[in-house]
Amino acid sequence: MTLLIYRGKWKFKGWPEGIFVAFFFLTLVSWFFNPAWFYWIPVGVIPLITFSLFFLLTYWIRNIVGWSWQEVQKIYLQFWLGGIYVAAIVIIQQVDWPVINDSWIGSIIHFYNEFRWQAESSVRSVGTSGNSNLAAALLICFALLSIYSLSVLTQVWQRIAALGAFLLYCTAIWCTGSRGAWVGLVMGLIVQVWMTGHRKRTVALVSLFIILVTFFPEAIPRKDTLANTIEVRFKVWSTSLDIFREHWLLGTLPLHFGQIFSKKAGVYVYHAHNVFLGIATEFGVVGLALFLALVITTVRRARRWRKTANCKKEKRLAGMLISQTIALLGHSMYDYPIVSPQVGLLFMLSVIVIHTQYERRCLSRPKWSEQENGEPGNIPYSSVSSLFFFMKNYVRNTISQWLLTYKKRA
Template sequence: MKVMNRTTINGLMMGLFLSIVLSTYLPPVMLAVVGILMVFVYRDRWTANEWPEKTFLGFIILSCISWVYNPSWFYWVPIGIIPIVMFGLYYSLSLWVRHVVKWSWPEVQRAYLFFWLAGLYVALIVIIQQIDWHVINNSLGPLMDFYREHRWESEHSVRSVGTSGNSNLAAALLICFALMSIYAMSVLKKPWQKVGAFAVFILYCAAIWCTGSRGAWVGLVIGMIVQLWMTGHRKRTVSITLAILLFVYLCPQFIPRKESLYATIEVRLKVWSTAFEIFKENWLFGVLPLHFGQLFAKMAGFYVWHAHNIFLGIASEYGIIGLGLFLILIFMTIRRARRWRKQANQKEEKRLAGMLLSLIIALLGHGMYDYPIIAPQVGLMFMLSVIMIHTQYERRCLCKPVWDEGSKAQVSEWAMLKKVITAAVVWLKSGPLRVLINLATGGYRKRA
């Protein structure tokens, strides 16, 4: 592998995180840059039997088979190329993080704290989109026009779309930033830093409210529960969970857009039932993204991009095989995150494992009512968390960590001393010590 400057590597990783914040168009570009660098820089063996690389390769093979079995086009582009390229880029990203970046957990912590602060840009854009003030409109006019012109909402809405072009996708990003705020409150040392982290958390919650997303609150609560559970405070987690459920029961008016809840559920049920019919007709290999929308329009009479449920979406797009691959990946990620947390020797590292896992579970919880990880921004955030968990698990649990070198040296010295003592005891037993015992007990007999 050609040697790259650490500053360049860290700069590229920061650019990858910033691409998630700035625009829905940038993450594929940054992923492509990483993929090209891997082709020209990385000269070692490209592994195919590690987690999560084997899952990405499995989806690549499955996408090829699915498209050959059921060919389809998006304009003039074969639809199968799109998931093949995306999972190929995720595969190269995983190798990049493991073999080139090689971050220790403190470096991962610094990167995510930087990412957490950069997320304020998303929150401010979301809140500004709800403010009709000529001073802001004049000063930020071109920027706000750009995000306004690139909306991906299926209908006209006053809900904020942030930098993602869609209110639910913006809410998914804000969920993750809010969970990072909780992590920041637990690891930052100074009181003013903890107060500032709490204030940022409130700001992210206000931005989520501006998106009008109901599923986002479900994802945020589930993510908070997971993060609290991973701290080891089980009783506190149960108490907070019950308190949240009681609050929702007693104050249902806090549910955003409550008046349209039943109408939305009716539409969702129609989408889910049609998606399930598509899955039943293509249960083995699925129909792939984009082609799902084409088939849905023929069956339902109106067009939707996806199944509005993460598990139903994967099942209909990649079949039962793809759903199995995804569930195995989630299971292995949860398992490794828990083992990483148990092996970590510092509170900050334990909390880091919990925070990364909470991002994944929160997006899955939000995905019960939507399919956010299909979008480049949210998908990259989801996959980065998965990759970070697996790479840090390998550093902590499969390799001898750096912090253990001192104890390793002490163990080596003790092992050497133990060998010396053992050899001395054996010599005494076989020589002088045995003679003295025989003389004392009268068991010594002089040779004839």
């Protein structure tokens, strides 16, 4: 759609589209020197399509729709309400009631259970994503949006509903049994609360979660213990490091990573279960440097956007978006959910919106600062009054000059 509509000049050096272009060419070079196929498909095709779509999405948001921060806020709040359906599916999957199983709700649950692709057989809920870790990553975003809604909604019943939604999403995360999701959620909450300026609340929040994890480690519904899970993760990470040493410059590309891992360990694993190690093994040190540059620049621009904004709701929006980015990265330290299309889209969408809103607010502020609180196109009454008095004085002076000129001629 962007290719058909956009008629402007294409630029390839900005943020974040320059990173997507760099990953595009890195994929081409990597596949050229290390060609591999996934069945009959070249492994480089999917990354090429993905980064191309991210590039076009950036141009769509920046140059075609041109969302203001109010429109971004509205879209995310609608997305937040839609997450109630995901949370409901996740929670109902933990309930084994004949009344539900025999109803139309049971048919929906059966549909999602048929398309699950969980690596191990467990009681963990997979939601609408087919995988418990992906469902947990989505629920992290919904939970952070609930905290954001608490700060921007004005009526008391709306805030109570937002708090209830937060508890609902936390319950759904508990049903997924994802330990990494709690790490991501805590990191996201810390970032969001910290960017509101409430430092004491941030310290209290961190202390509360440390106490909960220390004294109630068995609260998450998992058959395997935390020690067993860490042991499995270390085996995956050590094998991934071996793969990185062999392909340190350009990487293996995503699908080829699993093929190499299967040859080394005898077990097929799709990813490295760590975002930075995954980027390093799949795209080499070049890709890791590009990804780190994207993350660091995004954080800096989000902070600058928040400081420059002169509206509380806009400041909160900047904090919410960067908290989602950090939360997904925190979850990805233990897993790798952003490699999937749905979670990866949420991650990159937050990054793209941060960069586009930063440019609108900080790089073209005189144009962007017009009509902050009023409706577009409405002129404030003070401006109307000034215009009226200016025209009044102008007309009076013009008439006086005409009369003076007429008297001189007479």
